[in-house]
Amino acid sequence: MLHSVFAAAKRLARVGVKNVDPRVFFPEDKKQEEGIRKISEELKSRWQESKSGGYRAGDDAYRFARPEYIRRLSGKSKQGARYKYAGFDQLVHISSGIIRFFLEPAARMFADQQKANGGGEVSFITSSIQDDEIRNQCDELLIERFDVLKGDVANSDELRSVDKLRNLIQGLGSLFQACLMDEKASQRRMFSFVISDSPTNEIESLLALATRFGYIYQDTVGNKSGMGRTKLYVLSRRLAPAYKLDPIGFSGYLSVTNNFLLEISERPNAFVNRLKKNGVNAVVDGSPQLSLL
Template sequence: MNKKISEIEKNPFSVSTPENLSAQEIVRLFVPYPEFETLQNSGHQFLDGHRGSGKSMMLRMMCPDCQAIVHNGIDNIPYFSIYISIKKTNINNPEYVRIENELGGIVISEHLLSLIFISELFLSLRSFASQINSQDNQKEKLINFINKDFNQILLMSGWEGEIKVNSSLSVQEIYNESISVLDRIYAKTMQYIKRRAFVKDDILYTGVLFGFQDTLLPFIKLLRNYNILPNEKIYFLIDDADNLTLQQTQILNTWVSYRSTDYISLKISTQLNYKTYTTVSGISIQSPHDFSKIQFTSILTGSKKVRYPELIKRIVEKRLDLYGLKGISAEEFFPADEKQEKCIREIGEKLKAEWSTGGRGYRANDDVYRYARPEYIRQLSGNSKQGHRYSYSGFEQLVHISSGIIRFFLEPAAYMFAEQIEKNGNNNLVSSIEPSLQDEVIRKEAKKLAFDSMDEIASDNHSLTDNEDHLVKVKKLQNLIWGLGEIFKAHIMDANASQRRLFSFTISGDSASLKPILKLGVEHGYFYTDVRGSRDGLGTEVKYVLTRRLAAAFNLDPIGFSGDKSLSANKLLELCVNPKSYTSKLRKIGIDALEENGQISFFEGNNLE
């Protein structure tokens, strides 16, 4: 029999959805993130981060099948987790809109969430029934629980039937009987919701009603009393909670507010678009009183504190090892353009020599870090017509370009690897990626992000819910990004600018009209946000960071950033509406064009460039 070749053995940087990977593949690929230890502690937690940052991988690693491999058996795992992918449910279908506007909508929504949690718990227990508590009386305990307590819970919740199991059934069959009852309850609930869409008048709901405190918690307590659950720590891993409806989100928040962590902990992942932090009664849940929060996307890709470069290095080298390249470092596999780096070092040495008489930093090395690479890019621009261009290559640059998102390193790396293996000949082992090929892929990805991805957002009519036309918003976002790119490029090209390597900006003035555009940009990974002390020393202000995945689109230096640009709300509104006239000024007179020159209305958007 031929051995099945895994995707990693074909391409070490292959990216697969964690839900589609086996437990063995998850454990082989997983590199512990700094936040992973915290996430495994008891307590309700929100895990916030952009798509591709590794949230699902962490949650998947907490599932029993993975933990059993790590801890040498299911009976040794430190907690029992139930993974729930909201994307894979249909609890946010359009039919829910009507019931959510009615008084009984809250009750129906809580019932459905409770039902899904209980069903997934039963499915998880069934999966590990042969491994959990392997004593001879396991079946007897399960039969007693089903016939007595589970029946009682169903009866008190409005179920008119009865479930009876006996010792002639296997443990798997007993679970199947119970899951079948829950499936029938779910089907009847869905029928009711769908039928509501066809009539104007109310229809009386007479089916089963589950709840958190009167069904789910008692259910958990009883399973623990019977020792059917393998451990006292029970975690529900709710992935992609942004996909819940507003009312379902409020219900989940209400569960968080109960602080019932003695029985269960909720681990809730979001893609920075969680709809609300209020409960059904309008009370806000707050950190650290009700939950703790882990922010999983960092703008500081070079920070030793964040350890993102070291994390990527370990991921890359582990994947290379699985591919068969043992002992090859990430830096060796993704080499930089040595000719380019030599020129940058020479510029750096010149800046060091001139620092004592004309340096701008506190130390000579400060000037080298801030100005050597931007100066090389500026000098190179004069040779662009001869075919020379800046090379986006080398492990360090690729790490910064990924902008703190692991997927944005792995996906381009997978493309690079596929092209390199084709270039080498399919039978030859790839031991490194040529700098020119790295640069080519990074430039393609930047172009795709700037154009194709915008088209995809434009086709998504559910990204924003306010009144203004969605296509107009997307166009304004695209204009804003291109305007910002030109501003940052102008600083690179100005040899006298004090800050030449920019990727971030703060806003002065009233930014209310900009917020829907910026929110759309954050949601889709074009901007990252951070909070910093305001320049006047009074309070704080939001800093927006442009993704460095776009560096190649504007010939920017992606390695870190040395400062923030303060831009007026009026200037940003001008970029949203009429970027070409503004960027032409930048090309003619440089960063002096940033001086204010009047105001423009945000709604003068009929003739967007």
């Protein structure tokens, strides 16, 4: 995070914004953070009364306050009530530490803010402009890029692969969203999964395609037996706005089977209906695991 602060400050200086803390230049939404703080205090009080939950009251507050804020906000019917992806730290998490994925949207934010200021000096980027650009970036990745991929395919087999890839990403996003919306879940920040059995060539090809085009990143994690490591697949946090996900901080991962991924890629509507009806635990292979991502 310190490296990101230094890099951002250096880039800001190049465009004439000198001696400014990037956290001041990219402020959080104050109303939103106050709402999250109140939920944090609520969770701490609940823990102290019940003596259940995390090892410390702060554990529950840290893990659940922001996801719970997003869940409650999602239940509001009034138009325009949505979570804002704003604030320097949140922008860094969304970029997954890849400087290009921070700088490109930041440059567009700057241009939009300059226009909003009538061409005048830009001393900070409003949370609304930050949020709009992050959502535009998400749409580019989830909608426009898929349209480009479909336009570039050479035959019907490649077209089916693109469709299956889109289904897979949509299904995973819906799955992770269901985790966040589950009030009883032990871990609600989900972006990752491991495959508990041997993936087929078809699933390996789809995951390789997803990695190639930036929808998924690959890492490794210790396997359940405690002996050796296995591949960990991480959904790009740039897709967080599409599925109302919390991109900040620690995350858990799910254990799924090859057939589970195959079902998502081939019958996404059936999967989403089953997910809504039966919940996360009924559709995945194993309970959520904790990881230090």
